[in-house]
Amino acid sequence: MLNSIFRHKKALFLASLCTLFVGVGCQTSSTPETPVATEPLRKTRFMMGTSITLSLYDMQDKALLDRAFDKIAELENTLSLNQDNTLLTEVNQNAGIEPTVVTPEMFDIVEKGLHYSALTDGAFDITVGPLVKLWNIGFPDARVPDQEEIDVTLPLIDYTKLELDDETKSLYLETPGMQLDLGSIAKGYTADQIASFLRSEGVEHALIDLGGNLYTLGTKPDNSLWKVGVQDPYNPRGQIIGYMEIANKSIVTSGIYERFLEHEGSTYHHILDPDTGYPFENDIAGVTIISDTSLDGDALSTAIFSKGIIDGLDFVNTLEGVDALFISKDRKVYMTEHLKEIFVLNNPEFSLGTF
Numbered sequence: 001m002l003n004s005i006f007r008h009k010k011a012l013f014l015a016s017l018c019t020l021f022v023g024v025g026c027q028t029s030s031t032p033e034t035p036v037a038t039e040p041l042r043k044t045r046f047m048m049g050t051s052i053t054l055s056l057y058d059m060q061d062k063a064l065l066d067r068a069f070d071k072i073a074e075l076e077n078t079l080s081l082n083q084d085n086t087l088l089t090e091v092n093q094n095a096g097i098e099p100t101v102v103t104p105e106m107f108d109i110v111e112k113g114l115h116y117s118a119l120t121d122g123a124f125d126i127t128v129g130p131l132v133k134l135w136n137i138g139f140p141d142a143r144v145p146d147q148e149e150i151d152v153t154l155p156l157i158d159y160t161k162l163e164l165d166d167e168t169k170s171l172y173l174e175t176p177g178m179q180l181d182l183g184s185i186a187k188g189y190t191a192d193q194i195a196s197f198l199r200s201e202g203v204e205h206a207l208i209d210l211g212g213n214l215y216t217l218g219t220k221p222d223n224s225l226w227k228v229g230v231q232d233p234y235n236p237r238g239q240i241i242g243y244m245e246i247a248n249k250s251i252v253t254s255g256i257y258e259r260f261l262e263h264e265g266s267t268y269h270h271i272l273d274p275d276t277g278y279p280f281e282n283d284i285a286g287v288t289i290i291s292d293t294s295l296d297g298d299a300l301s302t303a304i305f306s307k308g309i310i311d312g313l314d315f316v317n318t319l320e321g322v323d324a325l326f327i328s329k330d331r332k333v334y335m336t337e338h339l340k341e342i343f344v345l346n347n348p349e350f351s352l353g354t355f
């Protein structure tokens with residue numbers, strides 16, 4: 001039986017961990033001169049195919065929260081592949097026909113996506129759209145495609161055939177049938193935009209959770225660090241392998257346990273190899289990236305997934321200011337050197353891995 005499953009596990013794991021840890025953290029005592037909101041102002045909505053929660057800890061401004069959600073809706077209405085008539089679908093429909101003028105925000109995100117596509121030699125490729133649509137993992141009609149279908153689809157994936165014109169802010173896919181898919185980076189970009197918006201409105205302590213793309217804005221209201229856990233990929237949401245204490249960072253995870261398709265005893269996850277047309281096969285159950293911006297974290301979590309643990313870790317070690325945590329399928333945990341200093345592994349089912 002064909003069974004398509006989309007668990008909002010990732011969305012919930014960091015959100016629930018925030019509740020678990022950040023909630024606990026907020027009970028720590030504060031000095032009298034530090035104003036501490038007893039309860040954050042929090043709002044959750046289902047958008048971009050996931051559960052999104054914004055929590056303001058130093059402002060009880062409901063209208064501000066609503067404006068932040070309006071911004072998310074605006075970006076979704078521009079960048080979604082799952083709605084008709086978005087700017088993204090227009091770019092895709094114009095493939096092989098003509099360039100499409102896009103918003104400066106969309107131009108920016110595509111430029112960054114192209115950067116990461118080139119950095120991975122196309123293992124990460126934002127023109128992966130036709131392959132993503134062929135499998136449609138996460139949707140009711142998800143299926144394992146025939147080899148013939150894969151063979152005709154793969155030549156359509158080629159980030160070098162995406163032209164960007166900085167003057168006109170236009171995008172052009174050279175070949176009919178090509179499709180941009182920003183699913184690997186759009187939530188990260190959105191988290192950054194919301195963080196920047198909230199900061200510009202004077203917010204200093206907030207949590208931005210876009211379906212597992214967590215951004216910790218500032219510190220907790222008492223100026224201590226947020227405690228953020230990393231989900232145990234093999235157990236129900238909220239069960240973690242350990243935690244770290246941080247502030248002003250993005251924490252993004254890509255994994256095989258969130259969005260997948262089960263068919264005839266095999267499981268197919270949603271990060272697809274543009275070379276084979278099938279999901280990447282490696283030893284990673286999940287990879288978490290800690291970075292200053294969520295767009296980098298989102299792009300890197302997907303891009304590094306394509307590399308496997310050894311090459312992935314080598315790659316992250318070349319990047320300034322980026323940390324990574326890998327969980328292998330055999331329950332080993334691998335981290336960048338700096339992360340080893342701040343991550344507390346406290347789940348006895350997992351142990352530190354060595355090469």
Ligand code: FAD
Nearest residue numbers: 048049076079080082123124125183184186254271272302
């Ligand atoms: P990530 O690891 O960050 O990204 C995986 C995603 O990247 C895949 O799902 C695919 O889209 C893409 N991808 C796969 N292989 C590659 C590759 N080799 N290189 C580059 N990218 C690759 N989901 C719904 O179910 N319904 C919706 O209506 C819906 N609307 C959305 C609207 C927007 C604007 C966005 C950004 C997402 C939406 N989603 C929706 C969710 C989306 O389809 C993905 O599930 C999600 O973005 C994947 O994010 P992730 O963090 O789980 O995984």
Ligand code: MG
Nearest residue numbers: 184298299302
């Ligand atoms: Mg990603």
